[in-house]
Amino acid sequence: MQDKQFLSPNDVASELSVSASTVLRLIHEQRLPAIRVSERIYRIPVAAFEKYKAGALESPSPARISPEISKRLRIGAGEPLPEAAEVVARVRSA
Amino acid sequence: MSESLAQVASYLGGLAVYLRNLGADVPEPVLDRYDTGEIGFAITGELPGLDDPKPAAITAQEIWNPAGVGRYERAEYAYDLIDYPANRRRAFHMHDVPAYLARLGVTAHEHCEEVLGKPTCDQYLGLPVYGGYEGLSALLAAWSDPGPLGCARLRCAR
Numbered sequence: 001m002q003d004k005q006f007l008s009p010n011d012v013a014s015e016l017s018v019s020a021s022t023v024l025r026l027i028h029e030q031r032l033p034a035i036r037v038s039e040r041i042y043r044i045p046v047a048a049f050e051k052y053k054a055g056a057l058e059s060p061s062p063a064r065i066s067p068e069i070s071k072r073l074r075i076g077a078g079e080p081l082p083e084a085a086e087v088v089a090r091v092r093s094a
Numbered sequence: 095m096s097e098s099l100a101q102v103a104s105y106l107g108g109l110a111v112y113l114r115n116l117g118a119d120v121p122e123p124v125l126d127r128y129d130t131g132e133i134g135f136a137i138t139g140e141l142p143g144l145d146d147p148k149p150a151a152i153t154a155q156e157i158w159n160p161a162g163v164g165r166y167e168r169a170e171y172a173y174d175l176i177d178y179p180a181n182r183r184r185a186f187h188m189h190d191v192p193a194y195l196a197r198l199g200v201t202a203h204e205h206c207e208e209v210l211g212k213p214t215c216d217q218y219l220g221l222p223v224y225g226g227y228e229g230l231s232a233l234l235a236a237w238s239d240p241g242p243l244g245c246a247r248l249r250c251a252r
Contacts, residue, residue, distance in 0.1 A: 005143040006238050033115040035234045043238040047117025047142035057115050063106035063123040063135070065099060072128040073136055075155050075172045076189040080216060082197045082251060 006035075006043040015049070033057065096165035099125075099133065102158055106135050109154055109226045116234065117142035118152065133158045133166055141237060144179035151176050152233055154226050157189075173229030175237055176210065183207040184236045184243055186223045198251050206245035215250035 007015075009023040012032070016023070024042070026032035033048040051057050097105070103125045110123040118139030125135050134157040140149040153174040158166035174185040185205035194200055202220040207213045223229040236243055 033112075033117075035116065035238045036231060037235045037239060045117045045142055045238070048115060051115060051117065058111045060104070060108040060111045062100065062103040063110065063125045065103050065125045066127055068127075069129050070126050072130050072132060073126065073134045073155060073157060075157060075170045076187060079187075081190055081193055082217065 004046055006045055007049055009034075009042055009044070012044055012049060096161040096167050097158075098164055099166065102133060102166055105226070106137070109230065110137055110139075112227065113137075113139040113152065113230065119149075131160050132169070134170075146179055148178045150178055150180070150237055152230065152237070154230060156226065168225070171223065171226070171229065173223065173226065173233055174205075175233040177237055178210070180237075180240075181210045182243055183210050184233055186220060186229050186232065188220075188222060200251070203251055204248060206243050206248055208243055208245050214245065215248075217251040218245070218248035219251050 004011075009020050009027070013020045013023045023032065027034045027042055027044075032044065032052050034042040034044045036042055106123050106125050110120045113120045118141050120137060120139040123135060123137045125133060127133050134155070136153065136155040138151055138153045140151055142149070144150075151174075153172070155172040156168055157170040159169040161167040170189040170191070172185065172187045172189065174183070176183050183205060184207075186202065187205065188202040191201050194203060198219065200219050202222045203217040204220040205213065206215075206218055223232070
């Protein structure tokens with residue numbers, strides 16, 4: 001397992017000595033983190049499986065809300081707009 | 095769909111934990127308040143596994159506009175995967191919406207580079223991504239798949 005980056009549900013089932021359907025149930029119940037590649041294919045990062053085995057998975061908690069007011073994030077900065085769109089953007093910002 | 099400030103903070107915290115539980119190294123997220131009255135965030139996670147020349151990086155950026163008293167709506171986003179070990183990039187973006195609508199007739203676009211830094215098309219036409227979980231999970235699926243990203247199947251926005 002050490003040279004692998006991802007495990008299949010069957011790999012995890014073998015590691016845990018449970019059935020593949022049990023692993024899929026853990027995934028569907030969001031108790032085992034997994035990447036859904038398609039409707040039937042899941043990959044479990046080895047790092048995620050190690051966290052699961054160690055009982056180190058985190059529970060969601062709200063992010064901190066900044067007490068400061070800051071300048072707006074510019075999404076897409078440095079990305080070239082389509083040629084004509086650059087004109088529209090300039091007109092709107094004028 | 096509008097959300098309160100606290101709901102957006104919970105959503106952001108959830109995105110960070112989603113990535114962390116998959117093994118990503120993600121700093122503590124902060125929901126920023128902007129001088130425009132909007133709110134937003136940018137989080138980046140280093141993905142586990144191969145790290146040569148450096149680990150793959152996944153990023154989520156969002157801007158939420160005010161939508162009534164104490165409510166906000168997601169207005170812009172960028173979800174990016176730069177997979178340095180695999181030397182490729184995939185991204186889903188929605189920003190500069192009026193400009194993109196006027197020129198291309200779409201609000202969202204995508205980036206796809208089978209070879210990092212050598213796109214065959216600067217922007218591909220895209221469909222809006224419903225939320226951060228959808229965007230990040232699509233990028234993670236690409237990251238976990240050793241095959242080509244499939245850029246050739248996308249429609250170039252020329």
